[in-house]
Amino acid sequence: LESTGAPQDLAGRSVVVSAGGTREPLDPVRFLGNRSSGKQGYAVARVAAARGAVVRLVSANADLPAPDGVQVTPVETALELQQAMTEAAAGADVVVMAAAVADFRPAVYQDAKIKKSHEPGAEQAPVVELVRNPDILAGLVRDRGEGDRPVIVGFAAETGDATGDVLSLARAKLARKGCDLLVANEVGRSLAFGQDENTVHLLRPDREEARTVGPADKEVVAAALWDEVVNLLATPPT
Numbered sequence: 399l400e401s402t403g404a405p406q407d408l409a410g411r412s413v414v415v416s417a418g419g420t421r422e423p424l425d426p427v428r429f430l431g432n433r434s435s436g437k438q439g440y441a442v443a444r445v446a447a448a449r450g451a452v453v454r455l456v457s458a459n460a461d462l463p464a465p466d467g468v469q470v471t472p473v474e475t476a477l478e479l480q481q482a483m484t485e486a487a488a489g490a491d492v493v494v495m496a497a498a499v500a501d502f503r504p505a506v507y508q509d510a511k512i513k514k515s516h517e518p519g520a521e522q523a524p525v526v527e528l529v530r531n532p533d534i535l536a537g538l539v540r541d542r543g544e545g546d547r548p549v550i551v552g553f554a555a556e557t558g559d560a561t562g563d564v565l566s567l568a569r570a571k572l573a574r575k576g577c578d579l580l581v582a583n584e585v586g587r588s589l590a591f592g593q594d595e596n597t598v599h600l601l602r603p604d605r606e607e608a609r610t611v612g613p614a615d616k617e618v619v620a621a622a623l624w625d626e627v628v629n630l631l632a633t634p635p636t
């Protein structure tokens with residue numbers, strides 16, 4: 399699949415990309431979810447394929463067409479995403495976690511649709527108990543052990559808060575996750591989710607300064623990500 403103009407600097411590389419957002423079911427008709435469209439992860443997969451990689455895209459509930467030449471594995475929940483990523487990561491050169499993973503899921507799944515009471519005066523609302531989902535990215539880093547493959551890339555959507563600005567929160571997250579590259583998105587309520595342009599910071603544990611890209615569209619962000627990965631593949635961390 400020769401693509402016009404794109405450098406073939408990922409030729410022969412096997413890459414796995416997650417995209418979209420997980421949904422955690424409450425009952426057969428309801429779920430807890432998030433606003434991730436999947437556009438950024440799909441752009442990451444599309445650009446990798448254009449640069450010659452063999453691409454597997456694990457797609458959580460993204461309503462987008464499969465990019466040319468990309469094999470798509472659909473998943474719904476965080477636990478399904480974890481299983482698909484763990485299987486696909488074995489033997490891959492690069493893994494990119496672009497999906498928004500629900501941090502929590504309902505503790506119990508109700509097999510039948512949850513109904514409200516129709517008794518007069520009975521207006522209590524149910525309380526939904528949540529449990530933590532596994533950290534898929536941190537697990538992939540843990541499974542890699544002392545080796546340096548696959549190269550592992552995380553994303554972080556940060557707004558900045560009282561404890562720190564976007565860059566310092568991202569630096570702390572990079573250290574916590576232990577991945578090789580963190581792509582930190584600056585987000586607000588109307589920024590990034592579903593938007594066509596955003597500003598990102600590319601952070602590496604072996605580099606003090608972040609590289610800032612944008613405001614740029616998701617293809618440009620994806621290209622910058624793969625530039626960093628090509629560099630990481632050429633010079634494995636010691």
Ligand code: CTP
Binds near residue numbers: 476495497501534553
């Ligand atoms: N991630 C993951 N598994 C989770 C949560 C997040 O693999 N259970 C991945 C995301 O795909 C992303 C990165 O971790 O690549 C950062 O996600 P983010 O939600 O920003 O990080 P969290 O560790 O969940 O921290 P926060 O409390 O800020 O949400």
Ligand code: CA
Binds near residue numbers: 499500501
């Ligand atoms: Ca989270």
